[in-house]
Amino acid sequence: MQQEVAFVTGAAQGIGEAIARRLAKDGFAVAVADMNTDKAQAVADSINQSGGRAMAVTLDVTDRVQVRSAVEKTATKLGDFNVIVNNAGLGPTTPIESITPELFDKVYHVNVAGTIWGMQAAVQAFRDRGHGGKIINAASQAGVVGNPNLMLYSSTKFAIRGLTQVAARDLAKEGITANAYAPGIVKTPMMMDIAHQVGVNAGKDDEWGMSTFSDGIALGRLSEPEDVANAVAFLAGHDSDYVTGQTLIVDGGMQFQ
Numbered sequence: 001m002q003q004e005v006a007f008v009t010g011a012a013q014g015i016g017e018a019i020a021r022r023l024a025k026d027g028f029a030v031a032v033a034d035m036n037t038d039k040a041q042a043v044a045d046s047i048n049q050s051g052g053r054a055m056a057v058t059l060d061v062t063d064r065v066q067v068r069s070a071v072e073k074t075a076t077k078l079g080d081f082n083v084i085v086n087n088a089g090l091g092p093t094t095p096i097e098s099i100t101p102e103l104f105d106k107v108y109h110v111n112v113a114g115t116i117w118g119m120q121a122a123v124q125a126f127r128d129r130g131h132g133g134k135i136i137n138a139a140s141q142a143g144v145v146g147n148p149n150l151m152l153y154s155s156t157k158f159a160i161r162g163l164t165q166v167a168a169r170d171l172a173k174e175g176i177t178a179n180a181y182a183p184g185i186v187k188t189p190m191m192m193d194i195a196h197q198v199g200v201n202a203g204k205d206d207e208w209g210m211s212t213f214s215d216g217i218a219l220g221r222l223s224e225p226e227d228v229a230n231a232v233a234f235l236a237g238h239d240s241d242y243v244t245g246q247t248l249i250v251d252g253g254m255q256f257q
């Protein structure tokens with residue numbers, strides 16, 4: 001059987017890295033796509049050394065042409081194109097008074113436009129190869145309930161859930177599913193930055209900042225990136241073939257809808 005190919009953006013660290021490693025373990029050939037070339041290469045090398053099959057691809061997800069060419073390069077080198085995980089995202093704290101047109105453009109370009117360019121390139125790659133595929137987008141628990149201090153970020157993640165639902169309806173007839181995952185509070189560089197900012201704003205330290213997020217977690221612990229990767233593995237695999245338009249919330253029980 002032909003090996004399936006998964007393309008993961010923001011895969012040089014954090015949640016994306018865990019997803020790339022997990023999908024490689026599950027048998028996918030994986031493109032580790034990120035703007036940080038050195039770190040992406042290190043992740044791809046490490047997957048290859050552990051017996052998986054991976055390549056690093058440099059891209060800025062805000063650049064539609066670069067995204068398209070990264071997807072094509074992946075399909076050519078790895079032999080097919082079956083799954084895209086639009087994981088790259090930015091999460092700056094944005095109290096309302098701090099929002100400028102420049103910051104708005106920056107966050108919306110990465111989180112929303114970057115996801116749309118990824119979906120667009122993937123759909124073209126699926127069509128060119130005459131088969132369906134899976135689109136998986138990074139939402140957040142902050143895209144289910146508005147999070148304090150994260151006005152720009154939270155609103156982009158609400159948008160991700162919306163555009164995932166539209167894609168699911170528009171593309172179903174072509175055998176393409178579209179789902180999202182909504183992590184809670186995950187120990188990654190992004191979350192450490194947010195905790196640091198919250199700590200600084202309150203005149204406290206990073207650990208205090210992080211502790212403000214952990215109170216409402218029913219399972220009583222912060223998330224590891226691998227907790228999220230486990231859920232994405234389900235969405236990428238064939239056990240989820242009849243699932244589309246959904247947001248899988250992986251937050252340890254922070255909120256129940």
Ligand SMILES: NC(=O)C1=CN([C@@H]2O[C@H](COP(=O)(O)OP(=O)(O)OC[C@H]3O[C@@H](n4cnc5c(N)ncnc54)[C@H](O)[C@@H]3O)[C@@H](O)[C@H]2O)C=CC1
Pocket residue numbers: 009010011012013014015016033034035036059060061062087088089090091110114138139140141142182183184185186187188189190191
């Ligand atoms: N860490 C958390 O607690 C949560 C994270 N998420 C979402 O999960 C996703 C991954 O988050 P983390 O791993 O925490 O982030 P992170 O900041 O640790 O890693 C993000 C990766 O994306 C890459 N990246 C950023 N902008 C890019 C661009 N324009 N083009 C290409 N690559 C780019 C970075 O180089 C980095 O390797 C994001 O979409 C985030 O919003 C959602 C909920 C919670």
Ligand SMILES: CC(=O)C(C)=O
Pocket residue numbers: 091140141142147183184185190191194
């Ligand atoms: C980073 C994030 O998604 C939070 C704090 O909900």
